[in-house]
Amino acid sequence: MNYIKAFAPATVANVSCGFDIFGFAIEEPGDVVEIWRRDEPGIIIKDIFGDEGRLPRNPEKNAVTGVMIHLLKHLGITNFGCEVALHKNMPLGSGMGSSAASAVAGVVAMNELLDCPLARTELLPFAMEGxxxxxxxxxxxxxGPALLGxxxxxxxxxxxxxxxxxxxxxxxxxxVHPDIEINTKDARYILRDEVSLKNxxxxxxxxxxxxxxxxxxxxxxxxxSMVDVIIEPVRSILIPEFNKVKxxxxxxxxxxxxxxxxxPSMFALSRGIENAKKVGEVMKRTFSEAGIESSTHVSLINQGGPLIMEKN
Structure with missing residues (x-):
């Protein structure tokens, strides 16, 4: 094969009480990665769409190509060359797993282009490097959920x-994603190192x-059970109108x-699609009343994870 186009979905991590241990995928949005083989060895970032020029073009410092480099090194492949295009379909710093979707789409696409030397589960450590x-x-x-569904x-x-x-x-x-941005490093920095036994x-x-x-x-x-007494009280102060929206x-x-x-994205779980849509409308309206625009996505939990959209 000389060309692969892959999709990986947005995700919700932590899921209230499960900091760093829970996550699930949704159906959309998600990132798309395209890879073209080339004769010369080395990975080149051909284009990045939707990032407003903010993501690094150095292949070793970009999550989508960094995972490809790690995968090739692991497999002992030194003479492989390709060009990569990344389509960012969700905001950076959104809390929707933006970098994870890029990393997963990248490593899945590369694995497919190499005729799948690794099983899907074996790709997880490489995606984590992204x-x-x-x-x-x-x-x-x-x-994890972006890769495994x-x-x-x-x-x-x-x-x-x-x-x-x-x-x-x-x-x-x-x-629901309000039109503000929170840096993941900053959001981790404000967390306490110790918590009480009671909590x-x-x-x-x-x-x-x-x-x-x-x-x-x-x-x-x-x-x-959807009660977080450790992380949410600290991080929620970074999100305007959090308590009202919740x-x-x-x-x-x-x-x-x-x-x-x-x-700054917030999620809610509901029984049935009509309830979920109604919840989305009121969350969006509450943000809007505070002068904050937002976008809303309603989805079943995505069981499939990434998709190979095209190959030849």
Whole structure:
């Protein structure tokens, strides 16, 4: 093959109480990566669309091509050459897994172009390197679901242990992105290094309850468990009108509402698409009343992850 076009979806990380261990993919938006073989060795970034010139054009410093370089080194391939185009279809610093989508689309496209020497699950450490390039931290709660699809749990980082769990078929996500930006590094910097035993116990109970609620299709348990007593109280101060938007979502039927990733996007989970749409409308309206424009996406949890859109 000489050409590959791949898509990887946006994701919601943390999922309220599951900081750095929970994440799920949604159906759209997502990033698209194109790769063309070339005769000369080396990776060249041909174009980046939608980033307003903000992303690095140095292949080693860009998440999409950095993962390709790591993959080629791992496979011992030294004479491979290609040109890469990245289509950014979500804002930078959005809390929607923007860098993860780029990294996953890149590593999946490269693996496909090389006739799939690695299984999908084996690509995860390379995708995580894309997160390290982009934010300085190789976390897996965005790249995991972007790569594997579904609702993903990172049980351990050392050794890496990632798996997915079933979710209710009528569970919908409403993802609202206000037109502001939060740097992931800044959002991690403000977090405390230590938490109280009381809060730790409460958080552990909610984590267990959310997993059980999802697997048992117990919507009431899901709702009771979507409480974050550690991360949300700190990060929410970075999002204007957070408390009003969250309360509006809950008042209009959302099971729960919290920060998507490091923000500023917010997500809500609802039972049924009509509820999810209604929640999206009221969240958007609440932001608008404060003079903040926003975009809304309503989606089932994406079980498939990345897609190969075209190849020849």
């Amino acid at each position: 997160e390290r390039i982009a934010s300085g931290s190789a976390h897996a709660d965005n790249v 579904g609702f993903v749990i990172i049980r351990s980082y050392s050794p890496l242990d990632v798996f997915s769990i079933p979710v209710p078929k009528d569970l919908y996500c409403t993802l 730790t116990i409460s958080q552990m109970g909610n984590v267990a309850g959310l997993v059980a609620g999802l697997m048992k299709e117990d919507y009431d348990l899901i709702s009771r 309360q509006a979502a809950l008042d209009h039927g959302a099971l729960g509402c919290s920060i998507s990733g490091s923000g």
